[in-house]
Amino acid sequence: MRRVAAGAHLVREGERPDESRLVVAGLAYRHKLTRQGARQIVSIHIPGEVIDLHNSFLDVADHNVQALTDVEVALIPRAALRELNASHPEIARAFLTEALIDASIVMEWLLNVARRDSLTRLGHFICELALRLQAAGQCDAASYSVPFTQDQMADALGMTQVHLNRMLMSLGRRGFIERDRRSVRILDWDALAAFSDFDPRYLHLRDAER
Amino acid sequence: MRRVAAGAHLVREGERPDESRLVVAGLAYRHKLTRQGARQIVSIHIPGEVIDLHNSFLDVADHNVQALTDVEVALIPRAALRELNASHPEIARAFLTEALIDASIVMEWLLNVARRDSLTRLGHFICELALRLQAAGQCDAASYSVPFTQDQMADALGMTQVHLNRMLMSLGRRGFIERDRRSVRILDWDALAAFSDFDPRYLHLRDAER
DNA sequence: CGTAACTTTGATTAGTATCAAAAATGGTGG
DNA sequence: CCACCATTTTTGATACTAATCAAAGTTACG
Numbered sequence A, B: 001m002r003r004v005a006a007g008a009h010l011v012r013e014g015e016r017p018d019e020s021r022l023v024v025a026g027l028a029y030r031h032k033l034t035r036q037g038a039r040q041i042v043s044i045h046i047p048g049e050v051i052d053l054h055n056s057f058l059d060v061a062d063h064n065v066q067a068l069t070d071v072e073v074a075l076i077p078r079a080a081l082r083e084l085n086a087s088h089p090e091i092a093r094a095f096l097t098e099a100l101i102d103a104s105i106v107m108e109w110l111l112n113v114a115r116r117d118s119l120t121r122l123g124h125f126i127c128e129l130a131l132r133l134q135a136a137g138q139c140d141a142a143s144y145s146v147p148f149t150q151d152q153m154a155d156a157l158g159m160t161q162v163h164l165n166r167m168l169m170s171l172g173r174r175g176f177i178e179r180d181r182r183s184v185r186i187l188d189w190d191a192l193a194a195f196s197d198f199d200p201r202y203l204h205l206r207d208a209e210r
Numbered sequence C: 001c002g003t004a005a006c007t008t009t010g011a012t013t014a015g016t017a018t019c020a021a022a023a024a025t026g027g028t029g030g
Numbered sequence D: 001c002c003a004c005c006a007t008t009t010t011t012g013a014t015a016c017t018a019a020t021c022a023a024a025g026t027t028a029c030g
Helices: A053-057 A078-087 A089-115 A118-135 A150-157 A161-173 A189-195 A205-209 B053-057 B078-087 B089-115 B118-135 B150-157 B161-173 B189-195 B205-209
Strands: A002-004 A009-011 A019-025 A028-033 A039-045 A064-067 A071-077 A143-145 A177-180 A183-186 B002-004 B009-011 B019-025 B028-033 B039-045 B064-067 B071-077 B143-145 B177-180 B183-186
Touching: A019 A053, A019 A078, A028 A150, A028 B089, A039 A089, A039 A150, A039 B089, A053 A078, A053 A089, A053 B089, A071 A078, A078 A089, A078 B089, A089 A118, A089 A150, A089 B028, A089 B039, A089 B053, A089 B078, A089 B089, A118 A143, A118 A150, A118 A161, A118 A183, A118 A189, A150 A161, A161 A177, B019 B053, B019 B078, B028 B150, B039 B089, B039 B150, B053 B078, B053 B089, B071 B078, B078 B089, B089 B118, B089 B150, B118 B143, B118 B150, B118 B161, B118 B183, B118 B189, B150 B161, B161 B177
Parallel strands: none
Antiparallel strands: A002 A071, A009 A064, A019 A071, A028 A039, A028 A064, A143 A183, A177 A183, B002 B071, B009 B064, B019 B071, B028 B039, B028 B064, B143 B183, B177 B183
């Protein structure tokens, strides 16, 4: 087990780490950079997820992982993880399921960034975060504390921080959400979900429970 | 084994198919739609890949898969695939590796769409396609026949067909590529890769070979 | 209390979408 | 084998979303 402070790197692109990490508490995010330094957050990891199966089953890391909040992780050596995968069919099944769900979410993000305008895109993101945090027991209702700065949120949504701020305001003015500092309250879930073209199917929450 | 004509659907969103498909010959693509009907192609499948592990290990399909060219697929029943995964550790490992590489590629696409301008984005895509088609033995050099219409390519790159066309022309005018009908020849690989911020690490070609 | 990090607002510009239509291509039936 | 039609590609003109640049407020923290 290891505690890691918010902001610290868990994985760096180009490394060949010999262990993977299971998030026990806190949140982490995975991101990639272009040569020019533009950053794109490609996924968020909640407690219960193995952040980096990639590290144990592929050769070299092609992305970075950082702690979003203070995080508690369990380190699992590469050899142990491979052994588990080989000798315990139920675990192998769980790893595969987790990898497939992870990919599904990234695909939805790709659709989101590529084909939805910034306002619906943000709404969609807020809905997803609400459901996933709930599923992880991090919040109870449609009211939660967003663990991101606006800068980070913009990096997850493929837009600039300035524009993100305007879109947040706009969702507020339109009556979908209420904000107070970092906390967000969804005033009318159905309305926001409809407006944001949000359908939770891609989260596979049922599949993940098993 | 089954032959499928170009354009035919292999998987539809919302279905619960009881089998997965291995691409034996030809190409397939996976896409998602927004409510308004905007389409985003989220991945391309080359011979040797199982298109839909998702179908056998998750509950309901959250995306569509269509044949890009005429395709030959092997159908593998859900139960057989699960049995294989449970009883053959090397196969379980291969499935997991394939799922992780698949996810890596989608992450790079997300970065590509979110953070690279349309010209570098297209260059990046052309480089990727060249390497993957080569790896699958579909073409031998940096010259290949693009299996997409410009409309489909635009749907993969998150832009409009009109704009894609202009960017193709621009790559030609700048001397990176030569086109003749559907065929593309990369005139200077290093120059195009550098211009397009293309680093093949994310394809994990080595890992896939094993 | 002071400073750094974060959020909000404003003005301007760049990149890409949209709308429209012409030109080229490929496949098909006569 | 040719004429025709549907599909695909190319070009042009205009509109609009989001980026960029700049700076003022605000909050959190040591």
